Amino acid sequence: MPSHKEPETRWAWVEIDQGALRRNARAFKNLLGPRQRLCCVVKADAYGHGAVPCAKIMHATGTDMFAVSTVMEGVELRQGGINEPILILSEPPMTAIDTLLEYRLMPSIYTSEFALAYGERAVSQGTVGKYHMAIETGMNRIGVHYADVLEFRHEIDFHRGIQCDGVFTHFATADEASGWDYKLQCKRFDEAVAAMRDAGYECGIVHCDNTVASILDKSTHYDMIRAGIGLYGLQPAEVTRSIFPLEPVMSVRARVTRTTHPAMGEGVGYGFTYRVPRARVQICTLPLGYADGLARVLSNRMDVLFRGMRIRQVGNICMDQCMVAITQTSMRQMPEAEIGDIMTIIGRDGDAQITMDEMARLRDTIHYEVACGFGMRLEKIYC
Numbered sequence: 246m247p248s249h250k251e252p253e254t255r256w257a258w259v260e261i262d263q264g265a266l267r268r269n270a271r272a273f274k275n276l277l278g279p280r281q282r283l284c285c286v287v288k289a290d291a292y293g294h295g296a297v298p299c300a301k302i303m304h305a306t307g308t309d310m311f312a313v314s315t316v317m318e319g320v321e322l323r324q325g326g327i328n329e330p331i332l333i334l335s336e337p338p339m340t341a342i343d344t345l346l347e348y349r350l351m352p353s354i355y356t357s358e359f360a361l362a363y364g365e366r367a368v369s370q371g372t373v374g375k376y377h378m379a380i381e382t383g384m385n386r387i388g389v390h391y392a393d394v395l396e397f398r399h400e401i402d403f404h405r406g407i408q409c410d411g412v413f414t415h416f417a418t419a420d421e422a423s424g425w426d427y428k429l430q431c432k433r434f435d436e437a438v439a440a441m442r443d444a445g446y447e448c449g450i451v452h453c454d455n456t457v458a459s460i461l462d463k464s465t466h467y468d469m470i471r472a473g474i475g476l477y478g479l480q481p482a483e484v485t486r487s488i489f490p491l492e493p494v495m496s497v498r499a500r501v502t503r504t505t506h507p508a509m510g511e512g513v514g515y516g517f518t519y520r521v522p523r524a525r526v527q528i529c530t531l532p533l534g535y536a537d538g539l540a541r542v543l544s545n546r547m548d549v550l551f552r553g554m555r556i557r558q559v560g561n562i563c564m565d566q567c568m569v570a571i572t573q574t575s576m577r578q579m580p581e582a583e584i585g586d587i588m589t590i591i592g593r594d595g596d597a598q599i600t601m602d603e604m605a606r607l608r609d610t611i612h613y614e615v616a617c618g619f620g621m622r623l624e625k626i627y628c
């Protein structure tokens with residue numbers, strides 16, 4: 246357990262393995278040709294891993310651009326000293342325009358109203374507002390419909406206050422890169438880009454691949470890939486596991502804050518959803534709960550690691566704490582815990598491991614959501 250440092254004020258924390266992050270970023274860089282760029286997606290506080298510290302590591306491995314979801318996420322990167330181009334992955338409200346220009350954040354644009362307002366503001370400040378044009382190719386989320394791209398460009402391109410720095414789309418089904426739905430999105434994107442180029446419109450950096458598409462289909466790398474989940478060492482699909490090894494970056498650990506041996510039949514936690522089933526059960530309290538990303542639906546269903554072994558979480562998970570049980574059976578003699586002992590919620594301990602995937606399955610969600618959750622309140626320690 247690489248726990249060199251930990252927070253001073255709390256016995257629960259997230260560990261970020263900077264070396265793993267660096268190696269993952271390099272693996273994506275190595276997928277690319279010399280003229281292709283890597284855009285690192287650090288939205289949602291770098292999927293819970295900490296946007297500014299992660300962006301600094303990615304910068305050192307040769308990232309060409311960063312992408313975030315909200316304007317304030319972009320501001321945070323600028324204030325943290327990040328100087329690469331920053332792309333906002335959707336069109337913000339028009340009231341955000343001054344902030345975009347002040348911090349040199351490129352919006353994704355797909356309405357002419359926004360484009361023209363952005364251009365007006367830029368001209369009045371004696372500057373040019375760069376943007377990326379989002380193209381709707383099938384996900385039905387954002388973008389100019391693929392059949393309307395020429396009309397859109399005709400409506401806005403006369404404006405000297407805006408400059409198209411890139412055009413992009415986003416795949417809905419890239420984990421099935423041989424599937425018909427994916428191929429149709431590719432075709433619509435190709436045709437939209439070709440139509441704009443034929444009509445003489447500047448397209449700038451052409452990009453569409455997220456993590457899974459960039460691994461499974463090199464033919465769609467174009468000028469840049471937008472890697473997110475894979476940077477954090479999480480496999481985007483079962484099929485990529487064997488072809489593109491990645492190292493998990495986040496671990497979650499806590500120290501035992503209290504131990505007790507309740508009598509058989511005693512309940513544990515709100516509602517007594519667990520009752521001590523036998524003699525010699527040690528109940529240990531850990532100081533993290535559902536407000537830290539440990540979803541309450543995991544109650545009585547998840548394991549944690551203690552001295553390289555699995556033990557069961559018991560009772561309902563509270564907002565800020567949860568309990569685990571060390572149960573002695575005739576089959577298994579377990580070491581007991583003491584106050585201050587470390588337990589692992591996500592990560593490795595000896596030969597044992599609990600992955601984000603395992604927890605995501607138990608929660609009926611995806612590892613993206615699990616990682617974001619742990620990043621929300623727990624302090625992050627960079628090791």
Ligand SMILES: *Cc1c(COP(=O)(O)O)cnc(C)c1O
Nearest residue numbers: 286334415455456471472473474
């Ligand atoms: C989140 C996001 C990405 C990154 O996706 P991953 O699956 O995490 O690689 C890329 N592009 C857009 C538009 C996104 O919203």
